[in-house]
Amino acid sequence: MVRRRRIWTRLGVLGLPAAIACGGREPVGADAFAGFCAEVRPRVTAYVERAAAEHSVPADPRYGGTVVVGTVADLPGGMNAAIVTSYTATQYQQFVSLMTLVRYDADLVPQPYLARSWEVNPDTTALTFHLRSDVYWHDGVRTDAHDVAFTYRTVTDPATGFPNPAYWDLYDRGPEGVEVVDDSTVTFHLRPHADFLDAWRATAILPEHLLGDVPPERLMQHPFNSECPVGNGPFVFVEHRPNERWVFEANPAFPAELGGRPFVDRLVHRVIPEQTTLLTELLTGGIQVYVGAQPDQAKQIQADPDVDLITFTHREVAYVAWNSRRPQLADRRVRTALTMGVDRRRIVQAVLGGYGQIANSTVTPTNWQYDPDAVPDTPYDPDGARALLKEAGWIDRDGDGVRENAAGQPLTITLKYNQGARQRQTIAELMQAQLADIGVDIRPRVVDATTLTAQLFTEAKDFDAVVLSWVMDFRLDDRDMFDSRRLSGDFALSGTRNPELDRMLDTLQTVVDRDAAKPLWDEYQRLLVEEQPYTFLYFVDRIAGVRKSVHDVRVDKRGEWVGVHDWWLDPSAR
């Protein structure tokens, strides 16, 4: 399953260093990797000096200056692509510090990047990449096929604990799955599946000469991650002060064919945990780019003549999962009525100030499968909802305003959300009010985030309903959520059983051709709407504020940092 967690919006706000970890089996002395940085740093400095001497800065007014980007969170897991798949850290790996084999264009069609080209055999079981030969790690060592094979072996080694093994679900995992043909050619073995290149767009390549000797279970503690990472991308790592900032500088030797040296001399990622402070810094010029602005801040950003507001549709979907193991939620008519009883348009207005759109399935507007006309909407219809509940046997028998079943049990549902998630709290409260109208007793309950995770994503499944949101991936795979053969799995929140849906989920993974897959995706979403395991609420727009002194900041569904190589700072603002 290929989707990243974005359950605890507020956790991001808290700046929680999420995806990393450590504390090996034995308490380890502070000096286990002590020499690493001291050894690596001088090599990087020497490489950058040499590269700067060999590649002079072109005579173009766009070169120079420092751009400061601000967000609420540090980059947990840093630049180690094998242990972190969180949104912002991945953006820095893909577009700033490291390189991926392929990258997407604006239409999400894979384009060459570290791989000059690739080919697939006719039955899609062998995928061969031909690498560029002019890409160097920032300590001067050339990036080659061995690095690619090493990265693959590492992320598919269970000991690493790579957070999203579903990327490689249909690849032959482990050492047998990869073959180094020569220094610049590498072949992977896989079973045919849809969007099989996506994993190579997502996962950046790591340096074997630096990490090859590290036991995979110790990778989470390695100084490479956030103390002295060595990349091969357009920017060279300079410094990281935890909870304060990351500093990168332009790589003078970045291949000319890929754009050469980036325009800005320095790129700084500042950690500012409070949104109000972030906005203030943006409006007073302390930062030039504010990533992840809140909907209620958009007006202020727009009102400032020196700042541009940038929004784009993100692949995040917010939803309420109904636990069908609970007797009152076992009937799909009840779940459908709950969706019909919720005015999602009002929720989008209240929670997102309109920066979002109504969702009916997991297929987000950023996915190629997205086609709202092909998916039936479940519009707001309180009367229809009442009729449906009545049909399912839920009638207000004692006149207290809450429906009961024949046994006299009231239709009471506890709706959980995590602490600190203001938007989810609003959602829960609005739903409580709206569903009270159709005789459903919703009881919002706030739970500490980690506790809630333990209640949801373990066998306990200790909840009736929960407000959540996922960041979906570009390659969709919903089997963990809706496949009834994975009911014991951690992510089968709803636990509905639908053999037709199961078959469809399998088929979807294996159809390589998009044209052939499209009608199947439409059919899948129709089945999902019928089953109503979730009430899908909305797709979120991401919002950013950019000072006009930074030119050519082009942002799209690939993320805020996609064009960072081409940003340039107005000479008057340097």
Place this chain on the structure above:
Amino acid sequence: MSRYLARRILGAIPLLLGIATLVFFVLAIAPGDPATYLIQPGMTAEVVARIRSNFGLDQPLLLRYVKWLGAMLTGDFGYSFSFGRPVLDVIRTFLPNTLLLSGCALVLSFVGGVVLGALQAARQYSKTDSVLSVVLLFFYSMPSFWLALMLMLVFSVFARSVWHWPFWLPVSGMTSMDYASLGLGGRILDRAWHLVLPTVSLTLVLTAGIARFMRSSMLEVVRQDYIRTARAKGLPERTVVFKHALRNALIPVITLAGLYIPLLFGGTVFIEYVFSWPGMGKAIVDAIVARDYPLVMATSFLFAAMVVVGNLLADVLYAVVDPRIRHG
């Protein structure tokens, strides 16, 4: 005195061990663990189990406790789960920042609080007293993060774009982006410049409390017989207030100072958030949410130690300034 000190310090050891043990088991009871915190779709149960075992969490609780205790006694606090580096490194990164900020704030607020409180008491029921009372009460009842945002608005946003002052204060961070290229003098100035707003926000709130405390302590003292005696034997008011009253009124304030010492270590979470000050407060809160056991254990242990030391320090100072205690 040294016997007294030795007894107190020895007494603190079982206390600290008890606190550490309690924290360890309370954390273990809390739902979820660091691996839970990392769960995301796409992760198989096998991966979760792997991460758990990479953390060493697959071992029995008692074994983990014994290992942790043994390591800690040799000064090894292990690796922070969430920062991916040794716990001591993490503390070494954030503690100096917190010490700088809360140290400045504590010194300023004690000096300010003592002066203002004494002034109020010396002029009880005067106009100065009432005005100061109202102003101090105002700051005392302000939530510090709100006050911080208002200061930010006035001294940074309005100062810059509305009133066009020749200077304005930085709203966040500890240093400017060009810090590395500054000379020594420039660096000190830059740091001090960034310290102003957070320190003032903290100081205003703290000062108010200390001044109230000082005022009542001082009023208590001026009612004593020895003050009346001092006045009766014709000493100038200045000598009465500063020499006889003030010094005695300071004694309870010293206790207060001891209680504030842990603040030096824990910092204040809200101020750290608002001004993006990379300090201990935020690190501790984040660690608790992420169930970063080693970091939580180490910080709560150190925090407890600070409380013990703070109290001890207060008692010792007490003995120093008050001969009755010293000899009693």
